[in-house]
Amino acid sequence: MHASIDAKRDNETAWKVRLQEWWFRNRALIGYAFIFPWFAGFIIFDAMPFIYNLYLSFTDYQIGTVGTPPWIGIENYTEIFTDDKLFGKSMFNTLYYLGYSVPLRLIFAFSIALILNLRVRGMELYRTLFYVPSVVPLVAATVIFAGFLNTRYGFLNQFLVLIGAAPVRWLSSPDAIKPSLILLSLWGFGAQMIIFLAGLQGIPEDLYEAAAIDGGTGWHRLFYITLPLMTPTIFFNLLIGLIDGFQVFEQVFILIGTHGGPLQAGLVYMLHVYNKAFRDFEFGYAAALSVVLFLIIFVLTVMLVYTSNRWVFYGDAQDDET
Amino acid sequence: MQRSRIFVLAMAVILLLSLGLAPALAQDCEGEVIELEFMNWWGAHREALMDTLIGHFEAENPCIRVINQVQPWDNRAELLATAAASSNPPGIIMSTRPETYQFALSGLIIPIDAYVEAEGTDISVFYDGEIGLQYWNGELYGLPMPTAGLISPLYFYNKNMLRDAGFDPESPPTTWQEMEEVARALTVADAMGVEVLGTNLGSNGDAFVFWLYTNNGKYSSDDGRTLLFNSAEGVETLEWMVNFTNEINGGIENMTDFFQDTNFSQGDHPFFDDALAILHINSAAFGHLNNVAPDLYWDTDSWGVMIRPYNGENPDAKHTGVTGYNFVGAWAYTIPAAHPPEKQAAAYKFAEFIGVHELGGCAFLFAQSRPSPVKACNENPDYYEINPYWDKVKEALAVDAPVQITPVQGQLAEILTNSVEEAFFGVKSAEDALNDAHAEMQALLDEFWAEFDANNM
Known part of the structure; x- marks a missing residue:
């Protein structure tokens, strides 16, 4: 009797030990459990639509296509690069927008972050005030901005006239449409500013103290301490800014409509994709345009990451190498 | 006390009625x-x-x-x-x-x-x-x-503005030339753009087609297979629109600015502020006007309605509206x-x-x-x-x-609008703009019909 109870107890203990050992070996499961919701979301809402989109880009999928859309190989891609006049135009407009908006936003956000990193009384209030525009919904911000840009009554032109400058036809001149969109892009600098601010606060104070002892001026501290140590943050914001910039859509859609403004000077790439999908109902073609955009962003991202070794200063990595 | 009894009684009656009526309505349907x-x-x-x-x-x-x-x-x-x-x-x-x-x-x-x-x-x-x-x-x-x-053939006009400018408000313009005369007399512009506007002809493909028909032109053949808008009448129409807009209104940009952030259906429009004499608008405007400015709506001494002017120098032209061309209507x-x-x-x-x-x-x-x-x-x-x-x-x-169109009309209209804009911005002459648009649009249309015919053989 006792022997059987002991054996049972031994079995239970062994089972518990095995369970504990298994759990220890597989303790990473708890981590996986935590990331599962994101992973499931990624598979369902990102990866699967991406793969399906890739498939559709090789088909003549149009609205109402019943069953399997007809496979047309690379025909959509051929048309994009040979027949589609608006592909080049929309890509040029997007690159123009990117070329100005990304650096300007980086500089603007970084400058504001530098100011907000100063030790001044009530700084929390200033930080909040500067971040507030970023929490305004994009639609509302764009509508407000449209008012600012009104030629006759808008704040910007009133200001220009006040200082003796000529008013600008922000939304009616083909030459001014892209600058208007670039100006609007500055509105959402808050997110980048917060990231810069976090980066700035991570810079050890003793580096500045050492520079001060060596007679370094404010400019010296900025160019020889702050900027090098902030390059990982600048790199991150640059990358996110580029990816976002390529996909600019909502503000353009609201500000100048699907046509893209006068002479389609504001027809950005995503607006072209939208028109192909929802005006012309050529979903297969729109899918191909999306894939082309993805490839462009992908290649640029890889290039940036590759070249980042030359200009991004990762303190730890440098230490390891030495 | 008496009031509260009446109130309770009224509530009870409403409750009973609602309880009684609901099943009665539901019972009317004997199936699903x-x-x-x-x-x-x-x-x-x-x-x-x-x-x-x-x-x-x-x-x-x-x-x-x-x-x-x-x-x-x-x-x-x-x-x-x-x-x-x-x-x-x-x-x-x-x-x-x-x-x-x-x-x-x-x-x-x-x-x-x-x-x-x-x-x-x-x-x-x-x-x-x-x-x-x-x-x-x-x-x-x-x-x-x-x-x-009634998308295109009507215009509303401000009788007071015509009267003040010396025109007979009961004889509004019926031809392009008369409308030009009114617009020249009324339009006031400064460095910031237009302050008071005679009229805006529009600057997109739709507007061009609307005016084309008042110059005895046609958008397409009756079977919808051939585009005809780049005819002599078409070129004359677009040239007139561009010249009118440039000479009288100070250019297309002035027009975009003048109407920016305005909305007739919400009463926020220069027409309500005596800043616009002639407004080409569709028949929905009657309801909007009555809705947002009922006093003005019934004040027929202040505003009037007339048929869209035609080219008085073209003996074949007459008042004409366009139906079914594009998105609106x-x-x-x-x-x-x-x-x-x-x-x-x-x-x-x-x-x-x-x-x-x-x-x-x-x-x-x-x-x-x-x-x-x-x-x-x-x-x-x-x-x-x-x-x-x-x-x-x-x-x-x-x-x-009526205008004959096809399922690819959205794409055709977009091309036409782009070309019309090119003429307004001086990128191309009216003739070149229309010919280029015609070539591109006809190719698209031919492609559509070829596929359609192949599938319906």
């Missing part, structure tokens, strides 16, 4: 109630009117419950496309002519000829030009409401193919009610002081009581001319 989602763009300001229409329909058809799904105008294209293409589309969809054609071509909606025959619907009650726009490839896909006509109520036959039948009943019933589109449009595509509705003498310019409305209906 079919729910019909009605996707439409009539706007929140007309929602109550549409609910009244639906109430009348449900009283006559107790087994059909219509859910009024008024959609926001923003993102309309994607809402419509995704709803129509989904496996569970709305029961009935309000679509424009180009969309109806696209859906018909894709097999997303069903032709209604069989229902028309089975239900004995008399479609001869519609103006030929109105019902004719709803046919694609010989099959009828929807019943119209409101009119496709030619609305119909289409039935998705994805639904079972009983739901499609219910949808047809509702479409028929909207289309031909006196308490349907007829009453709905009457309440907005605008005409109906049903001839008899417009003969209602009460229209004269609610629309001070009803005679002009009827006169304008008579001058409308």
